[in-house]
Amino acid sequence: MKEASPGYRPVTVFVAGIAVIALVALVTVAVVQNKPLPKSTRYRYGIVLDAGSSHTALYVYKWPAEKDNNTGRVTQTESCPGISSYASNPQGAGDSLRECMLKAAKWVPSSRHGETPLYLGATAGMRLLNVLSAVEGALHSYPFSFRGARILSGPEEGSFGWGQATTGALDLGGASTQISFVSAHFNGSQSPGNLMTFRLYGNDYDLYTHSFLCYGKDQALRQTLARQTQSGQSSVSDPCFHPGYIRVREYSDLYNTPCLADLAPRTPPTNFTLLGTGNFQGCQELIKSIFNFTQCRYSRCSFNGVYQPQLQGSFEAFSAYNYVLDFLNLTDTSVSLEDVKARLREYCATPWSLLQKQHPTTKRKYLAEYCFGGTYILTLLTEGFNFTADTYKDITVVRQIKGSDAGWTLGYMLNLTNMIPAEAQDTPPLPYAGYVSVMVVTAVVLALILLFLAYRLQRTHCSKPHKIV
Ligand SMILES: Nc1ccn([C@@H]2O[C@H](COP(=O)(O)OP(=O)(O)OP(=O)(O)O)[C@@H](O)[C@H]2O)c(=O)n1
Numbered sequence: 001m002k003e004a005s006p007g008y009r010p011v012t013v014f015v016a017g018i019a020v021i022a023l024v025a026l027v028t029v030a031v032v033q034n035k036p037l038p039k040s041t042r043y044r045y046g047i048v049l050d051a052g053s054s055h056t057a058l059y060v061y062k063w064p065a066e067k068d069n070n071t072g073r074v075t076q077t078e079s080c081p082g083i084s085s086y087a088s089n090p091q092g093a094g095d096s097l098r099e100c101m102l103k104a105a106k107w108v109p110s111s112r113h114g115e116t117p118l119y120l121g122a123t124a125g126m127r128l129l130n131v132l133s134a135v136e137g138a139l140h141s142y143p144f145s146f147r148g149a150r151i152l153s154g155p156e157e158g159s160f161g162w163g164q165a166t167t168g169a170l171d172l173g174g175a176s177t178q179i180s181f182v183s184a185h186f187n188g189s190q191s192p193g194n195l196m197t198f199r200l201y202g203n204d205y206d207l208y209t210h211s212f213l214c215y216g217k218d219q220a221l222r223q224t225l226a227r228q229t230q231s232g233q234s235s236v237s238d239p240c241f242h243p244g245y246i247r248v249r250e251y252s253d254l255y256n257t258p259c260l261a262d263l264a265p266r267t268p269p270t271n272f273t274l275l276g277t278g279n280f281q282g283c284q285e286l287i288k289s290i291f292n293f294t295q296c297r298y299s300r301c302s303f304n305g306v307y308q309p310q311l312q313g314s315f316e317a318f319s320a321y322n323y324v325l326d327f328l329n330l331t332d333t334s335v336s337l338e339d340v341k342a343r344l345r346e347y348c349a350t351p352w353s354l355l356q357k358q359h360p361t362t363k364r365k366y367l368a369e370y371c372f373g374g375t376y377i378l379t380l381l382t383e384g385f386n387f388t389a390d391t392y393k394d395i396t397v398v399r400q401i402k403g404s405d406a407g408w409t410l411g412y413m414l415n416l417t418n419m420i421p422a423e424a425q426d427t428p429p430l431p432y433a434g435y436v437s438v439m440v441v442t443a444v445v446l447a448l449i450l451l452f453l454a455y456r457l458q459r460t461h462c463s464k465p466h467k468i469v
């Protein structure tokens with residue numbers, strides 16, 4: 001009675017066999033398929049050279065080859081010499097990048113060199129100086145896949161620096177400054193030149209962006225010096241430099257920029273002496289004089305007759321915003337506009353001799369210019385871009401956005417390598433271990449069900465004759 005009827009055994013064995021085969025097949029597929037790439041090809045790399053007006057920065061991006069999207073990226077950066085200073089020696093510009101490029105060649109495994117894209121993007125400084133073709137030849141000589149050197153337009157510089165959809169971007173360079181944000185009040189109809197449209201992750205964005213050439217920190221400083229030397233003065237008392245600061249400057253050197261074209265006095269002396277007086281209020285007045293607030297043919301303007309819609313959302317400020325405000329200890333989110341003013345009032349009045357003692361390792365050129373830099377930032381934000389005490393709270397000073405150095409380089413590379421997804425992404429693929437686990441669990445459950453069915457089948461068939469009896 002306990003023994004199964006011999007006629008039904010093959011069915012049980014058959015079903016159990018299928019279960020075992022299914023199990024083995026599933027586990028085999030799980031283990032063999034979808035394996036992670038071998039170590040040597042696991043990562044991809046991309047190199048971008050940011051040839052700015054005051055420096056060149058090298059960015060080496062590295063990301064998992066399976067994630068050719070916006071995630072899992074790490075950067076290595078290196079500061080290289082500025083190529084704009086090689087205007088009269090193009091060959092030297094190419095050579096000057098050698099050391100940096102050798103570093104890049106070390107960071108990227110040699111097996112990946114050939115397929116690693118290399119871009120050079122030049123910004124404001126190069127728009128002013130145009131010494132670009134010089135470096136192209138030099139960059140061809142490296143083992144990377146060189147995809148060209150080009151000058152970014154102002155809107156490109158602004159919009160590629162704009163990283164997060166909901167957050168505006170403020171970039172302050174040496175020669176130019178950019179403001180970019182999404183505004184519900186802007187569709188480009190007023191000022192089409194300020195509109196950049198994007199389709200990102202399935203959403204459309206109308207981005208307002210403007211780049212002010214000659215309003216980067218260095219060129220703005222030159223503009224203030226030009227205001228004070230227009231009649232060929234031999235000495236200038238400058239409120240933006242510290243008391244006791246004294247420096248002899250050459251006229252030809254100061255006016256050697258297209259930003260001051262036509263402003264140079266007719267017959268200036270060779271030099272002028274710059275004497276610091278360290279007065280924040282005077283410095284702010286001086287800085288205001290380089291902005292034109294009178295003409296605006298739109299409903300609203302920032303300055304120099306440039307259209308700007310109402311500010312909206314939060315902002316991230318980087319580059320010189322970060323260098324200057326970080327030095328002045330003003331990057332904390334709790335810092336108010338009044339705190340900034342108070343700090344600058346005190347800081348600008350600090351004697352130059354004392355400052356040098358307090359900061360023996362800070363580069364002298366930078367140290368001398370933080371009073372100007374801080375006052376310029378405050379004036380640019382409030383008078384220029386119309387930030388108020390209230391909206392100033394919406395600005396965060398950052399060095400990095402999503403783990404990569406803030407700036408336009410990452411957006412530029414992602415765009416040129418077609419790695420910015422226009423449409424929303426599918427759910428990300430399972431990692432290998434997760435994939436294997438799911439397959440094994442599924443296989444085991446399947447096998448148990450089949451075995452259980454086989455057991456039930458056998459029981460039913462075994463008991464049938466007895467019931468009849
Ligand atoms: N530790 C530092 C580094 C830089 N700077 C200043 O920051 C300004 C802008 O630097 P950067 O963002 O590097 O400008 P570039 O990209 O070279 O200029 P642009 O974008 O206008 O081409 C310059 O005035 C530079 O003197 C600073 O005060 N402290």
Ligand SMILES: [Ca+2]
Pocket residue numbers: 052053123172173174319
């Ligand atoms: Ca820059």
